[in-house]
Amino acid sequence: MNETTQLPYQRERFYRRDRRSVPAARRFTCEALADWGLARAGRGDDVLLCVSELATNALVHGVPPGRGFRLVLRYGGGVLRAEVHDSGGGVPRIVDVADEGGRGLLLVAALSDKWGVGEREPGKAVWCEWETAPMGQDGRHR
Template structure:
């Protein structure tokens, strides 16, 4: 061994169908970014926002009663992949342009943010449900102190 500390590059955690799971998923993502030395990178807040949006979508639209959703984060070089797995029906899509879906339509705007902030995003089917994912290219900063990256709940 060369003395280099190996950090796990794959992290996953399941969350209950509960409104408190969204801030918990965000804290999970922040812990991973801190552990990977990426909490101070310029895109860390984008990653955290997208985790919140995807977790919210899973909670509201993709997790049947009595089930959970899972957040998976993978570090590959300077690329972070975020996946949110759920067991719900349907495939998420970006909301229509304003005026086309009616003013009362509140859904779909989270994916607009995910599409705008991430390098890539998409949806894959799985045995039961789906995986909504997004990818970011990050560069680490000088410090990884979590106190500079607040987690709101």
């Protein structure tokens, strides 16, 4: 099977509005990276930090009381994508560096190859991507 027809790997998990959700999302991501052979691909720490930032932003700014967020991880075709879906309003943006907070998305922009915000009803999905070595037919990275 060639890369263009290879289906992506996908994992997702729902987290409650709870401070323990951020480290749990980081552990979940770490397990997925290890299972997909990406833990030592050189950017694992970047991925973990970005997932932490997106999860924290969802908890602080995007998750109304009584709700939670969903973390979706996809890997296929040489691209790893992390998405955090929440039901809050607003559009996240990178703030001026002089501002007191809000540097999380600045880190995400610096550590990922791409990032953005997608609409969903209700809320939004904030995502980031990294290009990785595509897998060969034998399931190993080239």
